[in-house]
Amino acid sequence: MIGQEYFDLRSNLAVTLRSLSVLAPEVGVDTDEARILETLASTLKTPFVFVVSGEVNVGKSTFLNALFGEEFSETGVVPTTEKILFFKYGETEKRVSITSTLEEVFVPVEFLKDFHVVDTPGTNSVEVEHQAITERFVPMADMVIFVFSSMNPWAASAWQFLEKVHHHWMKNAIFLLQQSDLRTPEEIDAILDYMKQLCRQRFNREFPIYPVSAKKAFLARSSGLDRERLMKESGFANLEQHISAALAANTSRMGKVRHALSVAQGIVSKLQRETGTRVGNREEKTKAFDNIENELKSIEGRTNTKLATIIEATMGDFEKVADDILAMIYKMLTPWLALQSVIFEKRSVIGIDKVMLDKLRNPNLERWDSAVAIIEDDIGHAADYLTEAVSERLKVQLREDLRSDEFFWNAQKKRLVDRVDEMLLRGAEKIELEKLLSPTLIKTRKMATGFSLVLVGSLVMAIGCATIGKWTLTAFITGLGSLMGAALWTICNQELRRIRQIATERMIAARTGLWHTMTEQLREELRILYDTFNRILQPMREKLQEQERRQTGQYDQAEAMAQMLRKLDVQVNELAAQVD
Ligand SMILES: Nc1nc2c(ncn2[C@@H]2O[C@H](COP(=O)(O)OP(=O)(O)O)[C@@H](O)[C@H]2O)c(=O)[nH]1
Ligand SMILES: [Mg+2]
Known part of the structure; x- marks a missing residue:
């Protein structure tokens, strides 16, 4: 084809000019110049x-x-x-x-x-x-x-x-x-x-x-x-x-090519600078996002730590109550008391679960009131921080006031106290002391009754034998009675000890379970509260990512065009050199 090199050069240039004229307004650079590019591209076609x-x-x-x-x-x-x-x-x-x-x-x-x-x-x-x-x-x-x-x-x-x-x-x-x-x-x-x-x-x-x-x-x-x-x-x-x-060698045509090339190069450099700065700005913004998110996380972390202290204190309360209750149970669960209950009164553990719960609840409710105050304080702090950081670093003014009102926090307070109460209730219920202890009490009372009967029986028989002078029999009955009594006493004691052990273990398990539930659920509660901020940040970040995709594309495009123009420049010079 006649003039192939020139035509290739021209059509490559025209394609670049055209895509440049599309990209320039997208980037928002000199729309007038972009229009000139179109004209240049069409004049090349003469x-x-x-x-x-x-x-x-x-x-x-x-x-x-x-x-x-x-x-x-x-x-x-x-x-x-x-x-x-x-x-x-x-x-x-x-x-x-x-x-x-x-x-x-x-x-x-x-x-x-x-x-x-x-x-x-x-x-x-x-x-x-x-x-x-x-x-x-x-x-x-x-x-x-x-x-x-x-x-x-x-x-x-x-x-x-x-x-x-x-x-x-x-x-x-x-x-x-x-x-x-x-x-x-x-x-x-x-x-x-x-x-x-x-x-x-x-x-x-x-x-x-x-x-x-x-x-x-x-x-x-x-x-x-x-x-x-x-x-x-x-x-x-x-x-x-x-x-x-x-x-x-056609000077007017090559002149047009050179002119178009230099105009295009000028615009491409501008585009490169512009897109480059935008990419830079965007990176800064991405960093700002990360920082803000991290800061919010660390505020949340601090709130969690404070809550953990309150949970620990609640656990302390629980232990104290548990100790009291256990002491009560220990006192109740001795063979002596079983024996006494046979003679004097019927010992009962009915109501022990309720006693325990009441003891647990009373100090806790106050504690969790103050916990909500701490959360309110931290969340408020986080809200202020977010509002300021978003405006200063991301240049976005939030329309809504992020600080929640008193009404919200009162509701939160009630909610949290209710939840803690519920957790305590559930935790205490699981121990089921009444259910555990009642049969044992009945059993040991029976043993104590048996023990008393053996003792009294053998005593009567021993005295009877002694009265008729049958000393060997007296000694034998006394011995047998003592042995049987001792055996019953020991079995009874062992049973009581076993049950005390189980009660203790249940208390410990209850404490651990309660601690886990509280820690998890409260962390979750906190997560929900702090998530409000993420819901504000997330769309902003998505917008930024969308921008990122677009701008990276533009940057790459400008880069490719610059490369193409450089190549064409070399070709123009080569063509000119050929003619000379
Ligand atoms: N032998 C020979 N004949 C040719 C050549 N070029 C054209 N002709 C013949 O010359 C005649 C006139 O050609 P044409 O291209 O119509 O001439 P025009 O009137 O100048 O356009 C035709 O019969 C062609 O076949 C050539 O290179 N060699
Ligand atoms: Mg002809």
Whole structure:
């Protein structure tokens, strides 16, 4: 493709300009400049204008088809009316008469988007027409190609025409010696020499002259058979190189490219700076979030520690009550008391659970009232801290007052006291002293009764025996009675000890259980209270994360664009260097 490097460069630049014009307003940088980018991108698209001039049948159309590899211009037709054909891209093929001498031809071939081709048939037409061609196309022509046929390069009218126009078309004008395959190389060389000489004589300058065979070049491009040989013999390689270099050297176009490039680079640097700072700011904010959250956690931690002290104190109360109750039970659970209860009264443990609970509750309620005061204080402190930190470090003003009112805290107080009460109740209930002790008391009372009966029985019998003088029997009965009594006493004592042990163990277990429940549930209560703050922070953090995703994307995009522009800059310079 003719001018491939330039077109690649241009299309890459256009793509970058376009994406830059989208990114810039997103980042909020210079929307005016972003609009300029769009304009720059579209001006880059101005097509190259190729003017081909020469007598009828010298092979202009064939050459154009070969050069662009598309059969867009009819060949071998001798036109009845000589018209200038202006080839442009069109979705469908159509011809539009502009003037009596000019016709626009729209053809759906891609390269016509980048090249406008003017085919001027026959310089051997009227004077006026020459004038028209000159005036109309000279200012916009990027390259003018004069085509001569090898069979007749000396047509007078062609050289007369050149005489007229060469002043205007000096720049980027080249001569083609077409149909070179119809002559021997020696003949071609001779013709070339003579043409050059003629140019020097007539125009006092030289033009690049290329001997080519468009027929062979077109065959090479279209048939694919023997391609390399045909291409080589066509002489197109040098010609195409010349044209590509001339396109790249087109100062106004390269000027546009350079200008667009530098504008784009300016904007990209701004975008990079801007997105870079934003990324920096965001990191700072993320850090602020972490700090605030940590601080709230440590306030919560401190409240937890204070609560732990209160829980410990409650445990102290519990232990004291437990000790009292156990002491009561110990006193109650002796064989002596069992014995006494047989004779005097029926000992009972009914109501012991309630006694214990009452003892536990009384000091605790007061304690937990003050616990709520501590929590209220800490939460208030946390609320103040959060309000200030959010405004100072995250620049967000909270609309609501985070400090809860008295009503809320009174409700909290009641709630907490109720919960603690409930926990104590549950904990004490589990001990079930009444249930544990009642059967034992009954059992041991029975043992004590048995013990008394044995003692009394054996005493009566021993006395009886002693009265009748049966001393051996007396001794025996006394011994047996004592032994049985001692055995019963021991069994009773053991049973009581066992039950005391169980009661003690239950107390200890109850204490541990209570401690766990309290610690866990109160921590949970606290968590719920402090979570209010997280519910305020969380949406802010999510917003920040959303921003983070967007801004990181923008930053990367700007970075990629900067890289692309640097690459294009290098390419522009390389292209310029090639031309020199
Ligand atoms: N042998 C030979 N014939 C050619 C070459 N180029 C064109 N022709 C023939 O010359 C005739 C005129 O070509 P055309 O492109 O229509 O000339 P135009 O009137 O200048 O556009 C046609 O019959 C072509 O086949 C070439 O390179 N070698
Ligand atoms: Mg033609």
